[in-house]
Amino acid sequence: MRTVERPGAAAPTRPVAAVRRARTGPTFWMAVPALAFFALFALLPLGGVAVLSFMEWDGLGTPRWAGVGIWIDTLTDQATIDALWRTAVFVVVSYVFQAPVALLLGVFMAGRQRYRAVWSVLYFLPLLFSSAAIGITFRSLLDPNFGLSRALSPGTLSTNWLGNPDLALYAVIFVVGWCFIPFHALLYQAGVRQIPASLYEAAVLDGAGRVKQFRFVTLPQLRYTIVTSSTLMLVGSLTCFDLVFVLTGGGPGEATRILPLHMYLTGFRSYAMGPASVIAVLLVVVGLALSLLLNRLSGSGRMQSQQAGA
Amino acid sequence: MSGRAIKETPNVLGALGGLFWLVVTVVPIYYLLLTSLRSQQDYYVENPLLPPSSPTLDAYRLVLENDFLRYLSNSVIVTVVTVAVVLAVSLMASYYLVRSGTPLARGSLRVVLLGLAIPVQATIIPVYYLIIRLGLYDSLLALMLPAIAFAIPISVLIIVNFVRDIPAELFESMRADGAGDWRILWSLVTPLSRPALITVGVYEALQVWNGFLFPLILTQSSSVRVLPLSLWTYQGQFAVNVPAVLAAVTLSALPVLAAFIVGRRYLVSGLTAGFGK
Numbered sequence: 184m185r186t187v188e189r190p191g192a193a194a195p196t197r198p199v200a201a202v203r204r205a206r207t208g209p210t211f212w213m214a215v216p217a218l219a220f221f222a223l224f225a226l227l228p229l230g231g232v233a234v235l236s237f238m239e240w241d242g243l244g245t246p247r248w249a250g251v252g253i254w255i256d257t258l259t260d261q262a263t264i265d266a267l268w269r270t271a272v273f274v275v276v277s278y279v280f281q282a283p284v285a286l287l288l289g290v291f292m293a294g295r296q297r298y299r300a301v302w303s304v305l306y307f308l309p310l311l312f313s314s315a316a317i318g319i320t321f322r323s324l325l326d327p328n329f330g331l332s333r334a335l336s337p338g339t340l341s342t343n344w345l346g347n348p349d350l351a352l353y354a355v356i357f358v359v360g361w362c363f364i365p366f367h368a369l370l371y372q373a374g375v376r377q378i379p380a381s382l383y384e385a386a387v388l389d390g391a392g393r394v395k396q397f398r399f400v401t402l403p404q405l406r407y408t409i410v411t412s413s414t415l416m417l418v419g420s421l422t423c424f425d426l427v428f429v430l431t432g433g434g435p436g437e438a439t440r441i442l443p444l445h446m447y448l449t450g451f452r453s454y455a456m457g458p459a460s461v462i463a464v465l466l467v468v469v470g471l472a473l474s475l476l477l478n479r480l481s482g483s484g485r486m487q488s489q490q491a492g493a
Numbered sequence: 494m495s496g497r498a499i500k501e502t503p504n505v506l507g508a509l510g511g512l513f514w515l516v517v518t519v520v521p522i523y524y525l526l527l528t529s530l531r532s533q534q535d536y537y538v539e540n541p542l543l544p545p546s547s548p549t550l551d552a553y554r555l556v557l558e559n560d561f562l563r564y565l566s567n568s569v570i571v572t573v574v575t576v577a578v579v580l581a582v583s584l585m586a587s588y589y590l591v592r593s594g595t596p597l598a599r600g601s602l603r604v605v606l607l608g609l610a611i612p613v614q615a616t617i618i619p620v621y622y623l624i625i626r627l628g629l630y631d632s633l634l635a636l637m638l639p640a641i642a643f644a645i646p647i648s649v650l651i652i653v654n655f656v657r658d659i660p661a662e663l664f665e666s667m668r669a670d671g672a673g674d675w676r677i678l679w680s681l682v683t684p685l686s687r688p689a690l691i692t693v694g695v696y697e698a699l700q701v702w703n704g705f706l707f708p709l710i711l712t713q714s715s716s717v718r719v720l721p722l723s724l725w726t727y728q729g730q731f732a733v734n735v736p737a738v739l740a741a742v743t744l745s746a747l748p749v750l751a752a753f754i755v756g757r758r759y760l761v762s763g764l765t766a767g768f769g770k
Binding site for chain 1: 504507508510511514515517518519521522524525528536537540541542543578581582583585586588589590592593594595597598601604605608610611612613614615616617618619620621622623638639641642643645646649674677678699702703704705706709710720721722724725728735738739742745746749750753757760761764765
């Protein structure tokens, strides 16, 4: 294929090709609609949230400048500190739950056995439902009187999972995991299937059993998938809103009021859009920091290296 | 732990783990279907995991009588228009971004791809402000515009990777034959990026169809309510009639389930789009 050195490989062979192509290339107008949508409804709001975080706005009237006071008030507010701490617990516990299950499930799904293919179809099902649908289903399933607790013999599971402030956050973490693990398992499945069979054959010749194959072939070969999946998992938990909103609305009390909920309730229930914007900026900053950190840890250019490994 | 497994033994532990997760996955869905077929009275007395003693479609009838079809058609309109616009503008942009080779194109691509890192949740307040200012609050258009914008980074990423693989000679020979930008876009770029367009289309359709945040923030009247939001309001409306609420949940997922049965391959590749591989 001679296509390789053409447009795709932008960086290395740019100068000569660029000059020649400039004349025959398409007009900028082709990109204008997409860029306009993106600039107006994605970039502008991103800048807007920073501006609004310094303003007072009740959601109806005109925003008024209020200065850094809002930042100081919001960051020293006990509710924000609690929400930050809760979010940290939520993100970490979610990760500890989701990552191993998704990895193992993905490896399992990558197997060529017939029954695994059939099961994989069913593993996929949670991905088809909206967060609202899943939230409502689990609310009713976890109902202390008419849900699972009644189906199983009395005593087992018959707790008010979503109504008990000590348990609600963990119940929510379980449901969020139920919802997102299939997606990450799919990523791992695709990753495992790209591992050359020869590596396993060599491992078997060296006398490696199943556990050792997993440890010394599968895991190292999946490192880029692990980074991608981990990034998506951590940022996904950090910004998880819909499901928690439908499941508990942040309650009982404030037991599941993680940052995105805290932002929504502050802005759209208490009509304090300024403080809500401060929380939104926190979300953006922490989210970006997490992505960058993970990318740094994994070394740069993961897309290319992954393709090269295939 | 170490060296327990010998190469030919079946992986019993793996199968048991897989079976366990299978049960965890299926039970809630099984419960959902079963309960939606129960009468309201039976719901209070029967074991929720056993089939209903007298299955009934009453719950479904109640949902259909309560504007379900309107919410369905709102969802269809929003999804179809959003996906169509996303595909069109992303394809046009990808053609330019790949083939132009100017610094402007490279810069634009970098900015658009940065958009992958913008969490939608964090921008809802300015989006809300913007939609109010544009006089679009509580309209279907209000749901489409931001959805289109936030779909562009991932769509462009996927499509650009495809357009890059089209041999440069094809563009040059079409150009030499006197074809304009639109001709090239229509008869060269579009057919050759079809798999990417399908992937993007499936992925975005699912995103928009199941989207909850924008409808929650940007609409309020029932005339523009879409399905995911309607589930939430049904929950308030039907309150104690749990079978009806769950019938609405089931109905809302049916179109996606049907699509899944017809085009599972596309759905799977669409979902892992841009992240996997």
